[in-house]
Amino acid sequence: MALPEQDASSQQAFKAYMAQVADQVASFLCDDMAARAKSVPEHLRDTADSYLRQPGKCLRPALLQLCCAAAGGDAQAVLPAAAAVEVYHTWTLVHDDIIDHDAFRRGQPTAHISGAALGRRRWRLSEAAAADYGVSLAILAGDLLQGRALSLLASVPARPALALALARRMSDWLTPELLAGEQLDVELSHCSWEEISEESIMTMMRQKTGALLAFCATTGVALAEDCPPQDSPVAQAMGRCAELCGLAFQIQDDLLGLSGEEVSFGKPIGSDIREGKRTMVMRHAMAYCSAAERRLLTGILGHATASADDIAAVREVVTRTGSDVYARKCSERFLAEALQLLESTLRPTPQRELLRSWIMAMVRRNR
Amino acid sequence: MALPEQDASSQQAFKAYMAQVADQVASFLCDDMAARAKSVPEHLRDTADSYLRQPGKCLRPALLQLCCAAAGGDAQAVLPAAAAVEVYHTWTLVHDDIIDHDAFRRGQPTAHISGAALGRRRWRLSEAAAADYGVSLAILAGDLLQGRALSLLASVPARPALALALARRMSDWLTPELLAGEQLDVELSHCSWEEISEESIMTMMRQKTGALLAFCATTGVALAEDCPPQDSPVAQAMGRCAELCGLAFQIQDDLLGLSGEEVSFGKPIGSDIREGKRTMVMRHAMAYCSAAERRLLTGILGHATASADDIAAVREVVTRTGSDVYARKCSERFLAEALQLLESTLRPTPQRELLRSWIMAMVRRNR
Known part of the structure; x- marks a missing residue:
């Protein structure tokens, strides 16, 4: 299935739309933060709110609002639901950053790191006690945000039965899916490459990235149609469309992490290799390389001290086995299917058109 | 306000009722676990479910069902909501046990400890990596249970508008209250005794223990009356009644931790002293003791190696300052007010009558 060419003006329009959504969501969340939880101690409140004050691209709210409007609904009216999915995403980042021991997110210290700094400053804790305080704060902050996401979603102006159906879908389906994906991610990191099937990597990506995007799309349509997502063929189709985009996005993200340009990608090229991240492209390379190449890769993947030459050697094997082409084709197949569904x-x-631009922006993206 | 005498036969009736609720909730949750989350990896599922398979006394479900029935509702019909509050309580325990570094709960290893054992066994991880794996698992398991609590509550057979109102009350009010209490607990542990007001200890107990009990009582009444809790004077009054019982319970728990009998209490007497736990009784003793006694207490409280003689010395100061009598009177005042409200x-x-027995059981309880 061939993908059509990109179009610069529709890309411009999509970027402008995204910027507008990000502004609106930031402003909504700002008012919401001010209104909420006056009884919550300052450190917890600040930790929970810190990620929300540095919002990301707001792709998830934009997807929800676009799907709502494209299905004939009022994108403005569903802003609480759009804010809910951003807060939901943020919750998962806060806990994910603890689990992955990540120190930075969106150019700021992660919650457990800034929490540790609070502990040193306010309570004069030792390094170890401060680190512990930071983790406690981040656990509680993530918990607070999980609750807030549900609270925002439940406040969307819709028939109570529909709002309830959406709240149930978030807590019944989305949360177990997403947490299953996070756990699978942790487990795959402890598996040897031989134990890992392509299917398990796909499942992980589908649960960890695809499920929330699918939830955004189905929720937008459900609100437009005033119909529970599970009863709407349009919601189901758009959910699948968004899930496919999530899979394609993740595969391309992994390809860029391998050989993108650091400046435009925004994170160190080769860090996935040094972490030994279980990606589709690397799994393919491991499965189809020679015995000698496999020894080489095994000596480099997952070694924090791998040199630039090591990274280049890994890239060479990936090219030799055609794993980059394989993964890119797989990603493009998903995008073509998503376009067709749309x-x-x-x-x-x-x-x-804006949704189409989003999908097209993922074709051969470089950041 | 004098408290009436206890009555052995109504205590028997209350115990029998509690046992029956615990059986029903356990059986409901067992079916629910089997039906849920087939896509969740085994380790995560087992970790999340482990606390539910060793349920506690099920006080919270019993309170919800009793308040529902006492307000004219059908206690059987609201079983999903009763199960929801037990799962909710469990979620907070899983994350609390990580924060407090507790290794045992209900006679079993806590989630992060059993998770570490899984990591050693299944992934042959080193001690440090296994501990890390255990914490990750416990974070995700708690998250899963927070979602499940909401999902169960939202599934209660009620008008959608009421189920939605209850789900919002859980996520808007209860969750921030409870997390605020947990954070305050952490913060108080880092404050010097001079910085701690009785009010802050009361706030912590009200948020950490009282809020969920209040939620149980108001939810039970709201379901009986088919009326959102905030619009029902009966729900409000019973919420306050349950909150008072929570405060009284916590104060008595702290008194028992100081001087109860180890066999009947079930946890080591003196452990609160060795941990330096910020309790109302100890704060009172610290505030009203002599300078010499304060030096003595400061040298013992929060020291893990405190001897039995040290513990006895602390107890002596508590008696001398009348702090135990003060705290007991405070607890009894709350119970008397709760009885009157009931x-x-x-x-x-x-x-x-059963609710009355519950309250009476807390008067001079010894375990």
């Missing part, structure tokens, strides 16, 4: 599901509107 | 709010029914 166009067969929704009638043409400016919002459908 | 009797002025609900008309006499067998369920009101």
Whole structure:
């Protein structure tokens, strides 16, 4: 299935739309933070709110609002739901950053790191006690945000039965899916490459990245149609469309982490190799390389001290085995399928065009 | 306000009722666990479910069901909500046990400890990596249970508007209250005794223990009356009644931790002293003792190696300052107020009698 060419003006329009959504969500969340939880101690409140004050691209709220508008709904009215999915995403980042021992996120210290700094400053704790305080704060802050996401979603102006159905879908389906994906991610990191199937990597990506995107799309459509997502063929099709985009995005992210340009990608090239991250492209390379190449890769993957030459050697094996081409084709197949779903599901509107631009922006993206 | 005498036969009836609720909740949760989350990896599922398979006394479900029945509702019909509050309580225990570094709960290893054992066994991890794996698992398991609590509550057979109102009350109010209490608990542990007001200890107990009990009582009444809890005077009054019982319970728990009998209490007497736990009784002793006694207490409280003689010395100061009598009177005042609220709010029914027995059981309890 061939993918159409990109179009610069529709990419511009999509970027402008995203910027507008990000502004609106930031402003909504700012008011919401001010209104909430006056009884919450300052450190906990600040830790929970810190990620929300540095919002990301707000892709998830944009997807929810675009799907709502494209299905004939009022994108403005569903802003609480759009804010809910951003807060939900943020919750998962806070706990994920503890689990992955990540120190930075969006250019700021992660919650457990800034929490440790609070512990040193306010309570004059030792390094170890401060680190512990930081982890406690981050656990509680993530918990607070999980609750807040549900609270925001439940406050969307919709029939109570629909709001309840959406809240149930978040807590019944989305949360177990996403947590299953996070656990699978942890487990795969402890498996040897031989034990890892492509299917398990796909499952992990589908649960960890695809499920929330699918939730955004189905929720947007459900709110537009005033119909529970599980009863709407349009919601189901758009959910699948968003899930496919999530898979494609993740595969391309892994490809860029291997051989993108550091400046435009924004994180160190080769860090996935040094961490030994279980990606589709690397699994393919491991499965199809020679015995000598496998020894080479085994000596480099997952070694924090791997040199630039080591990284280049890994890249060479990936090219030799055609694993980069394989993964890119797989990603493009998902995007082509997503495009087809989009166009067969929704009638043409400016919002459908913006959704199309989002999908197209992922084709051969470089950041 | 004098408290009436206890009555052995109504205590028996209350115990029998509690045992019956615990059985029903356990059986409901067992079916629910089997039905849920087939896509969740085994380690995560087992970790999340382990506390639920060793349920506690199920006081919170019993309180919800009794308040429902006493307000004229069908206690059987609201079983999903009763199970929800037990799962909710369990979620907070899983994360609390990580924060407090507790190794045992209900006679079993806590989630992060059993998770570490899984990491050693399944992934042959080193001690440090296994401990890390255990914490990750316990964070994710707690997250899973927070979602499940909401999902169960939202599934209660009620008008969608009421189920939604209850789900919002859990996520808008209860969760921030409870997390604020947990954070305050952590913060108080880092404060010097001079910095700690009785009010802050009361706030911590109200948020950490009282809020969930209040939620149980208001939810039970709200379901009986088919009316959102904030609009029901009966729900409000019973919420306050349950909160008072929570405060009284906590104060008595702290008194028992100081001078109860180890066999009947079930945890080591003096461990609160060795941990330096910020309790109302100890704060009172610290505030009203002599300078010499304060030096003595400061040298013992929070020292893990404190001897039995040290513990006895602390107890002596507590008696000398009348702090135990002060705390007991405070607890009894709360219980008397709770009894009065109960009797002025609900008309006499067998369920009101059982609630009364619960309150009476806390008067001079020894375990």
